Amino acid sequence: MDNLNSLLDGFAAILTPGNLLIALLGVTIGTAVGMLPGLGTAMAIALLLPITYGMEPTQAFIMFGGIFYGGMYGGSTTAILLNTPGQSSSVVTVLEGFKMARNGRGGQALATAAIGSFVAGTIATIALVFVTPITVEFAIGLGAPEYLAIMVLALVATASVLGSSRIRGFASLLVGLVIGTIGIDAVTGQQRLTYGVPELANGIDIVVVAVGAFAVGEALWTAARRRSGRDEIIPVGRVWMGRSDWRRSWGPWLRGSALGFPFGAVPAGGAEVPTFLSYVTERRLSKHKGEFGNGAIEGVAGPEAANNASAAGTLVPMLALGLPCNATAAVMLAAFQTYGIQPGPLLFEKESALVWTLIAGLFVGNAMLLVLNMPLIPVWVKLLRIPKPYLFAGILFFASMGAYATSGQSFELFVLLALGLIGLAMRRFGIPMLPMIVGVILGPMAERQARMALQLSGGEASGLLGGPVAWTVYGVILVIALWPLASLLRRRMTRDREAVAT
Amino acid sequence: MTDADKAEGAVEDPSAASGAADDAAAPTGAPGGGGADTAAAEAKPGRDLQQLWVCGFLAVLGVLVIVDAARLGGFTASNDPIGPKPVPIILGVLLFAVAAFYALDTVRGGHGEDEGANAGDRLDFKTVGLLCAVFIANALLIDWLGWVISGSLLFWGAAIVLGSRRYFLTLAAAVVLGLATFYGFAIGLGLGLPAGVLQGIL
Structure with missing residues (x-):
């Protein structure tokens, strides 16, 4: 019951007019950025993270909860209307969602995605409340060798499970690990890979890496392909669901949530597998098998719920173990670190109020999205009509603003451009981006655990292997x-x- | 900045840039690329041999990492038995290994995700170059001119490079955006953006 009391305290912290306004702001700009074609949730968070730098931690995290769900919500809208999945987890949603939009049922597709995201988000956040403390109890007994092993697992799994080519996954991972190594070694204070550049001594900020690779890379990629024409946007009617839509949607929502959460909570489980599993399950269970491939509402409801539940699930290892397993969690972890907070088993003891405020913020943001944004979808869709030159000029503008704000040095902008060029190359050659992002943040943590394990064993190599x-x-x-x-x-x-x- | 140079080396059109070719040709030959060079001569359609630039980039990165690691003092202490050296060395070795396997995969016709959509396209490096120039101009000018002016120039320049032809409307939008972000984020939310020459006016 302790958890519930803490959660209620978290709600109490949020339900002031000022904080609700911040949550609303987070939800709104999260949706707006998440909707921009080519950018997904992680991008929304990375681009918006710097604007929280000037805030109190509590308010920053309330805003974060809003951006988190807002970004996901915006991403699925774009996927359905433009047939462009902004991230790999939306690929399955597009299959049926775009067909539905084509058939004039775009409003229903968006509604089932939005309500499904709300249902799944709520269920998964409740699960988060109960599962995270259990994970913490388990994690408190773990030592450095065990952490090292789990981190290596997360690294190897992101590089090899996701994407179609392992060798490209590992290439991406290694680049990330090298970027993570740059800077002053935490133990001995020696500079590594700085090659005498003083600005590199503090390392490269994960926000700069994420924004550079995703946002600047996407802008350069668009420039490289000279695609200045507008995408076809399908008009949306009223966003609502009829009785039969409800009847056909609630089952997939619940099953999708049940599939998504566990996959998200396991290191490197990801959202791709559960969304795909959900799609296959719904096709098998559906009474309207013929509609699959031509716009079946179950095929949007299930995967979209699985996607959201899995995203909330990734917060379990992030909060309880300090282990980010997708780009979104990696950026959130970076946000914790900017406030001098280290996620992990001790987080719930040391920063209890803050964590529960964040979790309460997730609930509030999720509910706000449903109430305020669903009627506004037609307005949001207008964002998609921004001409490409303005859109990408704006992305570069905000990316530069955020990167500059991380340290107040124009040097960050050069690093940002370098990473943008790497991102451009990765798009050109079909190299997955996620392993690099995870490598940047997880690599140094794994090294620290390895050295701690050896320190505890007095230099004996067996110390690295630890226990069962x-x-x-x-x-x-x-x-x-x-x-x-x-x-x-x-x-x-x-x-x-x-x-x-x- | 080394990263940036190498990235550009990997990205630029290999047929055009001879300067960049010097940069990356040597390492491509070194790690498992011996077979790749001969393979490049008999390139078949369907194989995306430009991927060898990525292998070259990985190998150069490996060299940089190992050279730097060799420079590190290998001292150890009782509280840190291995020191800062082993991790970069492991990374360097793995980079060579991955570069070699990547080259092998490329020669055997491997490719990344959604290759059909991208591999054949001629990429427009002129636009990319101009966009980079606009971006660098902002980086050089931001501390002097301040965010409002340099950020507006960034937006304006980028929009023009990307194909906007309504110069004045774009400029107006850029200035509004620059002012709005400065007042909203720097003054409102406490974000550290420079006022530059407009210090005292804004």
């Missing part, structure tokens, strides 16, 4: 790493057998 928990995790890593070998062998064997048979 770490062994289990390394076992999982081996399975992930060796999986392609196993399937390759299986393919070879079947091919040999076929060769013999013929």
Whole structure:
């Protein structure tokens, strides 16, 4: 019951006019940025993070809760109306959502996505309230070797599970790890990879990395392809759902939430797998199988709920272990760090009020989105009519503003451009961005844990391996790493057998 | 800035930029790229050999990381048995390994996600270059002119480069945006943006 009391305190902290206004502001600009084509939730948070630098931590985190859900909400709207998934987790939503919009049922698609996101977000945030303290209890018993193992798992899994090509995932991860190494070594104070540039001594801010790779990279990518024409935007009618839409949506919402949350809560579970699973499940269970592929409402409701639930689920390892497993969580972790707060098992003891305010802020932001933004969707859609030159000029403008504000030095702008060029190259060559972002923030943390483990064991290498928990995790890593070998062998064997048979 | 140079080396059109070619050609040959060079001569359609630039970039990064690590004093202490050296060395070795496997994958016809959509396109490096120039101008001018002026120039320049032809309307939008963000974020929310030459006027 302690948790519920703390949560109520969190609500009490939010329900003042000033803080509600901040939550509203967060929700609104989160939606606006999330809607911009080509940018997703993580981008919305990274771009908007710097504007919270001048605020009190509590207010900053209230705004964050709003931006978090607002960004997701905006992202799914763009995906449905423009047939452009801003992030990999929206890919499945687009399948049916765009077809529905084509058939003149765009309003219903947006409504089921919005209400489904609300339902899933609420369920997942409630689950978060109960699961996180349990994870904390488990995490408090873990030592440095176990943390190291879990971090290595998260790194290997993001690089190899997501995306179509492992080698490109690892390339991206290594670039991220190198960027994370730049700066003064925390233990010995020696400068690494700064090559005598004093501005690099403090390292490269994760916000600059995320904004550079996502936002500046996207702007350069658009410039490189000379696509100045406007995308086709499908007009939306009234955003509402009829009785049959409700009947067909509530099941997928609940099943999607149930699928999404656990995947999000596991390190590197991601949102792609649960959204896809949800789509397949709904197609199997649906009484309207024929509509799938032509705009079935279940195919929007389920994946969209799974997407949101998984996003809330990623907050569990982020808050309880200090372990960010997607770009959104990585940027949020950076936000905690700018306030001198280190997420992890001790967070709930040390900064209890702040965490519960953040969680309460998630509830409030989610509810605000439903009440205030759903009727406003047609207004938001007008944002999509901004001509491309203005849109991307604006993105560069805000990206520069945010990057400059991280340290107040124009040097950050050069770093931002360098990362934008890396982002451009990654888009050109189809290299996934997420492993790099996660590597930047998780790499230095993993190194610190490794050195701490060795320090505790007095330099004995066995100290790195730790106890049974770490062994289990390394076992999982081996399975992930060796999986392609196993399937390759299986393919070879079947091919040999076929060769013999013929 | 080394990162930026190398990134540009990897991004620029390889057929055009001879300066950048010197930069990246050497490492492409070094790690597992020996076979790649001969393969480039007999390029088949369907293989995206420009990916070798990425391998080159990874290898250069590996060299930079290892050279820097070698420079570090290898001293250890009782509270830090391994020191700051091993992690960069591991990263450098892994970078070489990944660059080699990447090159192998490229030569065997591998490609990234949604390759069909992007690989064939001729990229417009002139626009990218101009956009970078506008961006750098902002970086150089921001401390002197202040955010309102340099940010407005950034927006205006970027919009023009990206194809806007309504110069005055764009300029008006840029100035409004510059002023609005300065008053809203710097003065309202306490964000650290410079006033520059307009110090005292704003």
